[in-house]
Amino acid sequence: MSKKYTIIATAAMGLEAIVAKEVKTLGYDATVENGKVIFKGDELAIARCNLWLRSADRVKIVVGEFKVFTFDELFEKTKALNWGEYLPVDAELPVQGKSVKSKLFSVPDCQAIVKKAIVEKLKSHYKVTSWLSESGPLFKIEVSILKDIATITIDTSGIGLHKRGYRVDQGEAPIKETLAAALIQLTNWNPEKPFCDPFCGSGTIPIEAALIGQNIAPGFNREFISETWSWMGQAVWDQARMEAEDLANYDQPLQIIGSDIDHRMIDIAKGNAMEAGFSDLINFKQMQVTDFTSKEEFGVLVGNPPYGERLGERQEVERMYEAMGKTFAKLDTWSIYILTSYEKFEEVYGKKATKKRKLFNGFIRTDLYQFWGPKPPKKY
Incomplete structure (x- = not known):
C-alpha cells in the first residue's frame, strides 16, 4: 500500500485559490493557507502535481512540524524524524531556511543545526560512523520557522515549476x-x-x-528532482506521464x-x-x-x-x-x-x-x- 504524505504546493500571493482548484481537479482535498496549498497524497500524487500544476511554484513533502523555542529543541525534534524513510545513506542534502516572528531568528544557525541533526539520524539509521559522502541523489531540505512553529520539508520539484522548458529566449521583464x-x-x-x-x-x-x-x-517535457529518488520509482513517473499523454487533446x-x-x-x-x-x-x-x-x-x-x-x-x-x-x-x-x-x-x-x-x-x-x-x- 502506498504511503500517504502531507504535501505542500507553494504559490505566489493571490494565487492560492487557483492552485487549490488545480489540486482538487487532480482529485485531492486541499486546504489553503498564505502562500501554500496543503493536501495528502501518495507518490503518484507527487508526480501528478509536478506535471500538472500550472500556477504553483513548487511541490514539497512535509517531513515534520513542531513547536521550537531553543536550538536544542530544534536539533532533537529534527533528529527524531524518520529521515531513513526519505534519504539514502549517500544523499546530497543542502538545507535552506527562513524564520519569521520566531525566537530562533538566526537562519544560518537553524540550517546548520537541522543539517547536523539529519546527518546524525542517518548515521544511526544506516549504522555508519564515518562522515556521509553526499555523493548520491539530491534532496533539497528547507526549515521554515513561523511564529515558533518549525516546518521541515523536502522539495520534490527541483527547478521551479514555472520553468516549463519552452522559453529559449525572453525580453527584459517576462511574466512568469x-x-x-x-x-x-x-x-x-x-x-x-x-x-x-x-x-x-x-x-x-x-x-x-x-x-x-x-x-x-505543463511539466510534461521537463525533469524533476524527485525522479532520481529510489522510493519514488520510475514506474510512478511512467504512469503519471502516460496519464498526461492520454489526457492531452492535440x-x-x-x-x-x-x-x-x-x-x-x-x-x-x-x-x-x-x-x-x-x-x-x-x-x-x-x-x-x-x-x-x-x-x-x-x-x-x-x-x-x-x-x-x-x-x-x-x-x-x-x-x-x-x-x-x-x-x-x-x-x-x-x-x-x-x-x-x-x-x-x-x-x-x-x-x-x-x-x-x-x-x-x-x-x-x-x-x-x-x-x-x-x-x-x-x-x-
Whole structure:
C-alpha cells in the first residue's frame, strides 16, 4: 500500500485559490493557507502535481512540524524524524531556511543545526560512523520557522515549476509562466473561443493558453528532482506521464493571437512557441495595440501591458491606456482582462471594471482589471 504524505504546493500571493482548484481537479482535498496549498497524497500524487500544476511554484513533502523555542529543541525534534524513510545513506542534502516572528531568528544557525541533526539520524539509521559522502541523489531540505512553529520539508520539484522548458529566449521583464497560466484560468475562456494577447512579449500568455486549450500537462517535457529518488520509482513517473499523454487533446483547434509592437519580441515568441510545439497553432504578428481588430465574437483578451513604473514613462503609458480603451470598446462582445500596477487605470482607460483582483507580478503589486463581455447565446 502506498504511503500517504502531507504535501505542500507553494504559490505566489493571490494565487492560492487557483492552485487549490488545480489540486482538487487532480482529485485531492486541499486546504489553503498564505502562500501554500496543503493536501495528502501518495507518490503518484507527487508526480501528478509536478506535471500538472500550472500556477504553483513548487511541490514539497512535509517531513515534520513542531513547536521550537531553543536550538536544542530544534536539533532533537529534527533528529527524531524518520529521515531513513526519505534519504539514502549517500544523499546530497543542502538545507535552506527562513524564520519569521520566531525566537530562533538566526537562519544560518537553524540550517546548520537541522543539517547536523539529519546527518546524525542517518548515521544511526544506516549504522555508519564515518562522515556521509553526499555523493548520491539530491534532496533539497528547507526549515521554515513561523511564529515558533518549525516546518521541515523536502522539495520534490527541483527547478521551479514555472520553468516549463519552452522559453529559449525572453525580453527584459517576462511574466512568469505560472502567473500567465493563472491569469488565463481567471478568465471565462475555453478552447472554443478566440483568444488574444496584444502585449505578448516573448509569447508566454499565448503559449500557456495553448497548453490549457489542448489540456497538455505543463511539466510534461521537463525533469524533476524527485525522479532520481529510489522510493519514488520510475514506474510512478511512467504512469503519471502516460496519464498526461492520454489526457492531452492535440487535435483541439485553437484561435490564439499574440501581438507586440516590437518585431524582435515577435521573433522570440515564435521561437518559444516552436519549442513548445505550437508554431502552427499560435498566430504571432507585429502591430500596435491600437491596430487590433477582430470580426470574431465572444473572444477573450488578456494583456500585461507596460505599467509606467518609471517616472518618465508615466505619460506615455497613460496615453496608451486611453487609446486601448477606445480600441477595445469596439470589441463589444469580448471579455477583456488587463494586469497593471497603475492605480488610476480605470480612469484613464475610460471604463470601470466588472471586477478587480489583487495579484503580484514578482514583487510588484498589481490588479487584474476584468471587463466581462455578454454571455454567448446557447447552442441548440
